[in-house]
Amino acid sequence: MLTLDFHPTGHHFLQIPGPSPVPDRILRAISLPTIDHRGPEFGALGLKVTDGIKRIFKTQHPVMIYPSSGTGAWEAALVNLLSPGDHVLMYETGQFAALWAKLAKRLGLSTETLEWRGGDSDLPEAPGWRHGVQADLIRERLEQDKEHRIKAVCVVHNETSTGVTSNIPAVRKAIDAAKHPALMIVDSISGLASADYRHDEWGADVTVSGSQKGLMLPPGLSFNALSPRAIEASKSAKLPKSYWAWDEIIEMNKTGYFPYTPNTNLLYGLHEAIEMLESEGLDQVFARHKRWSAGVRKGVEAWGLPVQCADQDLHSPILTGVVVPKGVDADALRKTILQRFDLSLGAALGKIKGRTFRIGHLGYSNDLTLLATMAGCEMGLKLAGVNLAGGGVEASMEYFSTHPSQSGPAKAA
Numbered sequence: 001m002l003t004l005d006f007h008p009t010g011h012h013f014l015q016i017p018g019p020s021p022v023p024d025r026i027l028r029a030i031s032l033p034t035i036d037h038r039g040p041e042f043g044a045l046g047l048k049v050t051d052g053i054k055r056i057f058k059t060q061h062p063v064m065i066y067p068s069s070g071t072g073a074w075e076a077a078l079v080n081l082l083s084p085g086d087h088v089l090m091y092e093t094g095q096f097a098a099l100w101a102k103l104a105k106r107l108g109l110s111t112e113t114l115e116w117r118g119g120d121s122d123l124p125e126a127p128g129w130r131h132g133v134q135a136d137l138i139r140e141r142l143e144q145d146k147e148h149r150i151k152a153v154c155v156v157h158n159e160t161s162t163g164v165t166s167n168i169p170a171v172r173k174a175i176d177a178a179k180h181p182a183l184m185i186v187d188s189i190s191g192l193a194s195a196d197y198r199h200d201e202w203g204a205d206v207t208v209s210g211s212q213k214g215l216m217l218p219p220g221l222s223f224n225a226l227s228p229r230a231i232e233a234s235k236s237a238k239l240p241k242s243y244w245a246w247d248e249i250i251e252m253n254k255t256g257y258f259p260y261t262p263n264t265n266l267l268y269g270l271h272e273a274i275e276m277l278e279s280e281g282l283d284q285v286f287a288r289h290k291r292w293s294a295g296v297r298k299g300v301e302a303w304g305l306p307v308q309c310a311d312q313d314l315h316s317p318i319l320t321g322v323v324v325p326k327g328v329d330a331d332a333l334r335k336t337i338l339q340r341f342d343l344s345l346g347a348a349l350g351k352i353k354g355r356t357f358r359i360g361h362l363g364y365s366n367d368l369t370l371l372a373t374m375a376g377c378e379m380g381l382k383l384a385g386v387n388l389a390g391g392g393v394e395a396s397m398e399y400f401s402t403h404p405s406q407s408g409p410a411k412a413a
């Protein structure tokens with residue numbers, strides 16, 4: 001048993017943008033007895049989850065379920081599709097896009113990174129980390145690549161380090177408009193099951209995701225959703241792969257099994273998560289996150305602090321990045337908020353360390369947990385001596401009370 005030197009009362013407020021708070025229903029499902037992963041019960045579970053997860057990705061094609069964190073699924077996508085030295089076009093929207101590029105280099109791929117062009121006085125350390133992918137830059141670069149040296153374009157759907165989403169259909173259109181054969185690989189690790197995502201319709205070749213965000217599970221499962229083109233490309237890809245290789249998994253998944261010991265108890269949780277998401281309805285789930293995001297944003301705006309996302313249409317439904325005034329250390333602020341109010345907020349990562357904090361509005365949350373979160377932030381900001389323009393909690397309360405939710409108790413009544 002882990003010994004803590006303090007025991008706070010009540011629930012901890014886990015408002016980081018993943019891992020997200022796990023519903024009790026899922027925790028109970030995970031606590032069922034572990035079963036034989038070669039036995040008949042497991043086969044039934046395997047078939048249910050491999051089929052159900054396709055509906056969440058909105059695909060008819062196979063989805064790989066790995067017992068790994070999202071980083072493993074990033075690697076899986078690249079090693080299955082590409083060969084040593086292949087050139088890959090990445091787009092840096094934030095720290096996760098940058099880390100994916102670093103991983104690609106370590107695998108022996110040649111990478112090239114595009115970034116938003118422009119300045120920013122609120123966040124001069126990383127102006128591009130306030131914007132989504134500009135698809136026209138991708139089109140321009142692909143049109144120059146007459147010899148088709150670029151084998152894949154990698155983009156992040158919901159950049160968890162910034163709170164900015166990207167328009168994935170626009171990236172597909174850019175690749176098609178350039179008449180370029182590059183594969184499109186999308187990271188929707190934090191977007192899936194919280195923001196609208198359509199693997200087949202949007203023409204993704206591989207979509208990478210993870211369990212600990214919109215699926216409301218603990219960390220430990222990750223995914224590669226495939227397209228027929230991706231499966232074809234994997235047959236001639238030469239990067240070394242064994243554990244991550246799609247071919248054996250696709251074959252064994254047909255009967256509900258895996259070529260290795262799968263994460264049985266998390267798969268119980270996945271089964272429960274799919275049931276919960278589908279019984280609410282995916283469209284309702286997406287609307288719920290958008291509404292939370294709008295309510296939190298109202299509060300941040302009332303404080304007079306810049307929301308990190310600078311593109312009005314691209315605010316993340318999953319998290320809100322808040323830029324703190326120069327001279328305020330956002331990490332020290334988060335530390336105070338954790339110590340005083342038992343509330344965890346997301347840190348600013350990479351080149352913006354200490355310049356922002358991130359409020360997660362995903363997983364097992366509701367209006368009141370978000371209002372408590374806003375209260376914790378507001379108290380912390382005041383303790384840090386930040387001059388706030390107005391009451392953020394009040395503004396969020398006003399938004400939530402005047403914009404009724406389409407799901408939850410009001411709908412059920």
Ligand code: PLP
Nearest residue numbers: 069070071096160187189190210
């Ligand atoms: N990509 C995005 C967008 C993420 O948010 C994360 C983690 O937060 C990752 C990749 C890496 O996933 P993991 O930490 O599960 O390995």
